[in-house]
Amino acid sequence: MTAQQSRTADADSETDAILSVQDLRKSFGGITAVDGVSFEIEPGSITGLIGPNGAGKSTTFNLISGAYTPDSGTIVFDGTDITGYRPDRVATRGLVRSFQIARELPEMSVLENVMLAPQHQLGETLYRSVLPGFRSGVETQERELRERAWETLEFFEIDHLATENAGNLSGGQRKLLEMARVLMTDPEMILLDEPLAGVNPTLEQKLIERLHELKADGYTFLFVEHDMDIVMNNCDPIIVMHQGQKLAEGAPETIKEDDRVLEAYLGGEVEQ
Known part of the structure; x- marks a missing residue:
């Protein structure tokens, strides 16, 4: 059995979450960026993390990936408590992130x-x-x-x-290169921070197709993206954050019909 076949079998048979975030909190001075956020990510899924500017999405990503240390709460990945791990230790465990701005060696x-x-x-x-x-x-x-x-x-x-x-390389080509580099680390789960920002429609479609192919092979994704059409058409479930808290969670159809989500997007603030 290949590594990808093993990963797919694990995703099919495992019912527990591959990532569990519980009561996560982070403040900067007097500003609370993440305020008691809890959610779980199922293996083999593409989960969308959305919210208006200032919702705390980027801070949550940085806490999970180890760039920031949470003030309180826990982060458990694949059965291991990784709360407070450095980014390199998180990556070694198989949880790898991409960046909104690609970081290639030019x-x-x-x-x-x-x-x-x-x-x-x-x-x-x-x-x-x-x-x-x-x-x-x-x-x-x-x-x-x-x-x-x-x-x-x-x-x-x-x-x-x-x-x-x-x-x-062009901006879109750099995003593809970054995804290639991430995949070479043989991760179990990938955190995608606006992977389609600045990508032309042709490369955007190519990257989306590759994500679904990787999902079929058992990879798991947590996906931050501002393009709501992309999120609604490619992510399930979707987690919505607002003012540092989790506002809603569910299938795309459920999120579309949630009045609280519409209200939050009409009253967003500046991203932390």
Whole structure:
């Protein structure tokens, strides 16, 4: 059984949430950005996290990914309490995030960017890189990583850009590259922070199609996006935040008919 088949089987058989956020709170000075937020994410889902500007979505993402430490509350991922973990420890557990602004290494090629993503590479250890008795293992792993990198670039249809410096890519191409890098870490769950912002319609559709293919393979997504049509057509369930709190949660049809959600969007404030 491949890693993806195993992931799909786990998602099909597992009934418990892969991510559980309970009573999460975070303040900055006298401003409460996240105020007692609780929700659970089921494995193999694309869950939308929406809300007007100032709702606390970005802060919630930063708390889950380890960029911020919560004042109180718990974050449990795949059965492990990761509350207060550093971002690298969160990623090592299999919970990886993308960023609203892609963070590629501009002077390196697209292929090199993707090959750098996996953790714990043998070539990162000095003695394995230079001593003859250990070099063969490094070379074997590099060949395997290169093959995976090419397959991942082909999956996102940017393999024709493999030798191009990442800094020369368009905004949409950079989003595809970032997703490719995320996928190379072999995550269990991916946090997507406005992955379609600044992406032209053709690349937007391509990225959405890839997300659904990955979902079918058992990957789990928490998806922050301002385009309501995209969220309503691709996410289920949807969590709505307002003024740092969870306002509503449910299927797209339920959210569309919730008067509180409409009122919140008409009275939004500035994002924390």
